[in-house]
Amino acid sequence: MLYLWLKAFHIVSVVCWFAGLFYLPRLFVYHAQSEDSISRERFSLMERKLYRAIMGPAMIATLIFGIWLISLNPSAYFGQGGWMHAKLTLVVILIGYHHMCGAQVKRFARGENTRSHVFYRWFNEVPVLILLAIVILVVVRPF
Numbered sequence: 001m002l003y004l005w006l007k008a009f010h011i012v013s014v015v016c017w018f019a020g021l022f023y024l025p026r027l028f029v030y031h032a033q034s035e036d037s038i039s040r041e042r043f044s045l046m047e048r049k050l051y052r053a054i055m056g057p058a059m060i061a062t063l064i065f066g067i068w069l070i071s072l073n074p075s076a077y078f079g080q081g082g083w084m085h086a087k088l089t090l091v092v093i094l095i096g097y098h099h100m101c102g103a104q105v106k107r108f109a110r111g112e113n114t115r116s117h118v119f120y121r122w123f124n125e126v127p128v129l130i131l132l133a134i135v136i137l138v139v140v141r142p143f
Helices: 002-033 037-072 074-078 083-110 117-123 126-140
Strands: none
Touching: 002 037, 002 083, 002 117, 002 126, 037 074, 037 083, 074 083, 083 126
16 A cells, blocks of 8 residues: 555655746746746746756655655566666656756846746757657656
8 A cells, every 4th residue: 555655645745846847947938038027037036946846855755655656666667677777767857857957947036047938948848748648658668
């Protein structure tokens, strides 16, 4: 029963984390397009709150519940092919992306953004591709 509760909380944490990973770069798009100081300050506040209050705790919860799940039965995850190794590699990349977003939040707050809204539109697609790959790895377990 503990396993199912952990799995449920892991999935909820992942959903919350990805909601932030999808929305924060969209805020970057709008922030990069803003031309007045009131809008820029508002976007900086929204970005900071999203990153610190939602994305950070959701990432930590995702990692805690995921590690806890693996610790209950490591052979179920690592004894049946390399799909889990690939998934964990993507999770590490996603953590790096998360921290890149955090660095960008700080740049915007200091007024040091040098990128266009078009860059952030493409940057916003990275977590979509990672999510797609992770879901396929977990559900299909192709290797």
